[in-house]
Amino acid sequence: MPLEVRLSAFMDGEMSREEKEELERLIASDPDARRIFDELKHGSDVGRKAFDEVLKEPVPLALVRSIKSAQPPKTRDPSPRPARQSLKLAPTGRQSLAAALILFALGGGIGYFVGMQPSAVPAAAPVSPAQAAARNWLDDIASYHRIYSRQPRHMVELQASELDEIAKWLTSTVGVKFNFPDLAADGLVFQGARMFIAGGKPVGQLIYKNLDGDVVAICFTKSDGTGDEDGDFNETIKDDISIVSWHRNDATYAVVGPSSDAMLDQIANRVSSEI
Numbered sequence: 272m273p274l275e276v277r278l279s280a281f282m283d284g285e286m287s288r289e290e291k292e293e294l295e296r297l298i299a300s301d302p303d304a305r306r307i308f309d310e311l312k313h314g315s316d317v318g319r320k321a322f323d324e325v326l327k328e329p330v331p332l333a334l335v336r337s338i339k340s341a342q343p344p345k346t347r348d349p350s351p352r353p354a355r356q357s358l359k360l361a362p363t364g365r366q367s368l369a370a371a372l373i374l375f376a377l378g379g380g381i382g383y384f385v386g387m388q389p390s391a392v393p394a395a396a397p398v399s400p401a402q403a404a405a406r407n408w409l410d411d412i413a414s415y416h417r418i419y420s421r422q423p424r425h426m427v428e429l430q431a432s433e434l435d436e437i438a439k440w441l442t443s444t445v446g447v448k449f450n451f452p453d454l455a456a457d458g459l460v461f462q463g464a465r466m467f468i469a470g471g472k473p474v475g476q477l478i479y480k481n482l483d484g485d486v487v488a489i490c491f492t493k494s495d496g497t498g499d500e501d502g503d504f505n506e507t508i509k510d511d512i513s514i515v516s517w518h519r520n521d522a523t524y525a526v527v528g529p530s531s532d533a534m535l536d537q538i539a540n541r542v543s544s545e546i
Contacts, residue, residue: 278308282315408470408523409516412490413509415467416527419478420486427463427478437464441475446493447522452545454479457538459487487528487535489542494523504539515539 280286281294297304419426429437434451442448444466451461459479467474469492477489507514513530516523517539524546526539 274304275307275311278304278311281308282311408472408474408492409507409509409514409525411467411469412474412514412525412527413512415469415476416486416488416512419465420488426465426486428465430463431461433463437477440464441466445473445475445491447475447491449475449477449491449546451477452489452542454487454538454541457534457541458482459538462486485529485532487526487532487538489546490525490527491546492523494518494521502543504536504543506536517543519543 277286277290277294278298281291286294294304298308299305429440438449438451441464454461458481460481462478462480464478465476467476469490472492474490474492479487479489481487502517502519504515504517507516508530511530512527513532513535514525514527515536515538516525518524524543526535526542528535528538532538
């Protein structure tokens with residue numbers, strides 16, 4: 272076999288002990304063999320790193336929700352099936368080198384075509400003050416939720432047992448009258464409440480938690496009279512945070528939780544009718 276193939280098999284441990292010892296002596300004594308081995312090893316490292324980066328890509332939200340909402344298959348009588356040979360998914364040295372070269376070529380090609388595009392690109396439409404305020408409000412909600420949802424001992428300022436105090440405090444501070452939605456049917460238990468600032472305005476937050484420890488919060492603030500029509504739901508994804516927001520009766524509401532929660536829109540629908 273060609274030396275490159277033998278060295279690739281050597282790197283993957285796919286040879287006998289005698290062949291391994293022979294190639295070790297060859298690499299130690301032959302500069303050309305050592306150079307080829309180093310190139311293959313470098314290509315293998317680059318390919319594995321590129322493959323690891325692909326594995327780090329987040330799973331699309333639509334796929335996560337379809338998996339979580341899928342119905343289990345109907346049970347059937349088990350029937351014997353012939354055993355299948357297991358597939359080895361670990362890339363070999365040559366495969367890793369090929370993957371690295373392909374990724375390099377694709378990157379260069381994309382850069383070339385992008386560079387060849389006309390430089391005159393139409394400017395993006397200006398953002399209105401209402402759109403900017405809504406964007407800032409959602410950004411602040413996501414940032415606060417990302418912090419407080421990971422603080423089990425300091426998640427709330429008032430406990431769930433202090434319903435009267437929560438109602439008086441948030442109503443007088445935020446300026447929005449509200450009820451405490453019962454989300455037990457969604458597997459959520461009320462934990463308490465807090466107040467923070469988002470978009471430059473005070474925001475009330477009712478915090479719930481499920482049995483898995485995931486935190487889902489209801490946010491509400493006084494609306495300035497601009498934005499979407501009453502009742503329209505808008506879903507926004509901020510990395511690992513999902514927000515479903517809507518306007519009603521001069522107030523803006525939002526349900527915020529992990530982006531992997533496939534039921535967040537249903538929870539928001541229940542909250543809108545109970546809060």
